[in-house]
Amino acid sequence: MALTQDTGTLINNMLNGDVRSLSRLMTLVEREPDLVPRIMKDVYPHRRPARRVGLSGPPGAGKSTTLGNLIKRGVEAGRKVGVLCIDPTSPLTGGAILGDRIRITEMFPADKVFIRSVASGDSLGGLAAATKLHALLLEAAGCDLVLIETVGLGQVGYDITDVAETFILLVVPESGDTVQILKSGIIELADIVVVNKADRDGAGEIAETLRLSFMEPRHGWSIPVIMSVAREDKGTDEIMDALKRHLFYLREDGRLASFRSPDHDFINAVSFFIKRTLNREFLATHPVFKSFHEKIMCGDMDPYSAAAIAMNTILGQEKQ
């Protein structure tokens, strides 16, 4: 009961611009999933879709510096900026790589820029489910620019297109990881590619290689390859310009409306509750799954056939 009151107060305070309440709510949706519907009921109607931009790249590519540059441009343009930093951190301790974050936080006024680290290592797999909720909270709190930074290669990169409308991939010359990125498929998810540390040897070559491989527009969007020197704030204007052009493209294309539609969040919400529910105990006791569970355990049925039939029963699917 006290909790309900607390949540309501926190939400009111957050809507009135209180940063501590925003922070507390973010922690609540991470740690108390039971509270999520109650919180979202009051938060979601206040949410206005922000410009959501994802940023990824290998360690040492200059993600934090680039992030700082983008935040600065946002603040200068009068925007309220929310930043989510997703680290490949521990599902056990939740520890995060914080150094760069603290530096960025100290650069900007707290009422203009809100920065939050999120541990990607939840047990649910993929980008932390909490990230989607955090983005919604930032939007309800009035952020009109939400930047989402993820570290390194791997699965995190793929999921980012589910949270960010535009995905910027950062690479640097002379990095083994960059070679790995170029060989791998993550490059194909990028909407904008930035070759940072462009004053180094090999930057021009990498940019040229990338430009050649992006000659063909993808769904009508020609992926720009931008050279930057983030430490000197060089190339930031070009990135901002590319972001504007990509937003225009997304709008024309209908993708923006689709991305920002509430049924996109509905999918996320249903996944969220399914992942919370699905465990051995649930399968062993749920009215429909129970009998299949027994058959599986005594070897009368294989798990995949059982799951297919059980899901048909529960969801009323017509699939063969």
Place this chain on the structure above:
Amino acid sequence: MALTQDTGTLINNMLNGDVRSLSRLMTLVEREPDLVPRIMKDVYPHRRPARRVGLSGPPGAGKSTTLGNLIKRGVEAGRKVGVLCIDPTSPLTGGAILGDRIRITEMFPADKVFIRSVASGDSLGGLAAATKLHALLLEAAGCDLVLIETVGLGQVGYDITDVAETFILLVVPESGDTVQILKSGIIELADIVVVNKADRDGAGEIAETLRLSFMEPRHGWSIPVIMSVAREDKGTDEIMDALKRHLFYLREDGRLASFRSPDHDFINAVSFFIKRTLNREFLATHPVFKSFHEKIMCGDMDPYSAAAIAMNTILGQEKQ
């Protein structure tokens, strides 16, 4: 109809040791999810749980060489070895980093060692759902040692504990990525840590740092830190020994039985079908979700409250 016959023939051939049929079935479960129940129905009963070992580490840590050493020991011990290499590859093209794989493949007889690259970049998030199916196919095909290699940091690392009983993490001295790994939480998922390229400067220090941080046993298991020079096959015996000890630990602890129990596969199977089913069209047309979908779209309800109630209705949960 022809497809059904084909599948049956493929399975029979696979059970009789035909490698091409195994390969074809792996492709089928990846590309034709509708066939999964039919395939698993005939495959699953033939499956005998193999020793499943995961191997991960940053690019350049010597994963492929270490993998080669482990395969060699397995073959020498008369085992049939299945290897799954999970690359951070494209969800669009499915392209993979193949060089090392081909070299390893050529080192061993095809009837003793089966190697398969799997693209991690499926749209489902997390470790490719196909990986779990591939491991089951390898087991049905008679592999009693299944090695699963993943590249780099990121989410892939976490999910590996869902497919592998024992997780070996490889690090190397003087790598920025290693520092990243040590700072990050992935290290806490490791059951065995290997400091490869141990003839390099700084190897002893890293090993010592790791040993100190692993002083406390975790759930009764003391994580060994092994120094290796994979290119010279040094340290492989120590890794094999640690694998044996960890298997013994898992058995004593009850975790092995739990991991190998069919209801572990049941969870994977249910997730597999849910992920396939869940999309906007499904939510807009399913008898239960439809009315919520309408309310969400016109702003009468937020997606998370709707999802919570809909899931309660469908699954008959008693959750608040």
